[in-house]
Amino acid sequence: MVDTSESQIEMDKHPSCFTIEQVASRTGLTRRTLRYYEEVGLLPAAERTEGNYRRYSEEDIQRLEHIKAYKNLLGFSLHDIRVLLATDQEREVIKEAYRQETDIETKIAQLAQTDVLIEQQLQLVDQKIAGLLEMKASLQERLARHAETRKRLQDS
Amino acid sequence: MVDTSESQIEMDKHPSCFTIEQVASRTGLTRRTLRYYEEVGLLPAAERTEGNYRRYSEEDIQRLEHIKAYKNLLGFSLHDIRVLLATDQEREVIKEAYRQETDIETKIAQLAQTDVLIEQQLQLVDQKIAGLLEMKASLQERLARHAETRKRLQDS
DNA sequence: AACATCTTTAACGTTAACGTCAAAGTTAAG
DNA sequence: CTTAACTTTGACGTTAACGTTAAAGATGTT
CATH class of the missing domain: 1.10.1660.10 (Multidrug-efflux Transporter Regulator; Chain: A; Domain 2)
Known part of the structure; x- marks a missing residue:
């Protein structure tokens, strides 16, 4: 190197x-x-x-x-990321299973199964977003209070 | 227990x-x-x-x-958290110094100083929110594609 | 006083996510 | 063809963030 x-x-x-x-x-x-x-x-x-x-x-x-x-x-673990990024590989595998599966009912069931996983991740993401927005609001509130104080100080 | x-x-x-x-x-x-x-x-x-x-x-x-x-x-490490909480405490310290300060110019300067810290944290939080929103969109996209597929399967 | 529960410190074990080192094969350049 | 730089696959080391177990002391209940 x-x-x-x-x-x-x-x-x-x-x-x-x-x-x-x-x-x-x-x-x-x-x-x-x-x-x-x-x-x-x-x-x-x-x-x-x-x-x-x-x-x-x-x-x-x-x-x-x-x-x-x-x-x-x-801050996700590599394990979680693997689940999240299951796009390519999972899609390939599932599509393979798709081709081998002739029963439409079963195909739909397989789809639903992966949907459950995705929705779980979505929930987690939403939770994190909510927490972060809360934190952001509290930080902005602090800034606002400081601005107030600054104004009061300058009017004197 | x-x-x-x-x-x-x-x-x-x-x-x-x-x-x-x-x-x-x-x-x-x-x-x-x-x-x-x-x-x-x-x-x-x-x-x-x-x-x-x-x-x-x-x-x-x-x-x-x-x-x-x-x-x-x-997803911060405990080490990072210790630093973050330290800056929280640092803010307290600065606030104390702030109360003892009588010069208005100095007070405003001190306010600005803590604002810098807060804004840094805000930036970090915003970055994380942006990343999460992106992830959320991609997950929802996948769900939508699955719904499409499901519909196509049922029309057969 | 005896007993079951709780607590303490100390010390070793564990998992994730790599770092580091060694031995051996590969490649481009002189 | 030799050589320096790059690569490979092990395999063992490391750090963070705890888990687990052990030995001993503390506390409230019977």
């Missing part, structure tokens, strides 16, 4: 071929963290070169940004 | 004398957690009885509720 960005291989700006180091420096995460996220299933297993080196795509980077936001801004 | 609330000692409803078990059940934290918070300096060392038992006050409970909010709603 000596050059932070473009040291290796390809001169081509092909959109879906970043080395682990490039992804690391662009996301602000470490290489270890990227491998760890793959290990625990947060990131779909990256493609490999013939030499077995990982190659990441733009979508991977997008996903990593999402993960960062969920983790740092919202 | 057999009775959750009033098993021990005092019949008197004195406002600032709760056992560790009472505080635990009222805050939803564990006794271990209360001792731990004291250990790491999040909570001021509780008063003791002659028998060396901890006794908590109303203010302690208030502070614990604050800590819980910071931790669960905002």
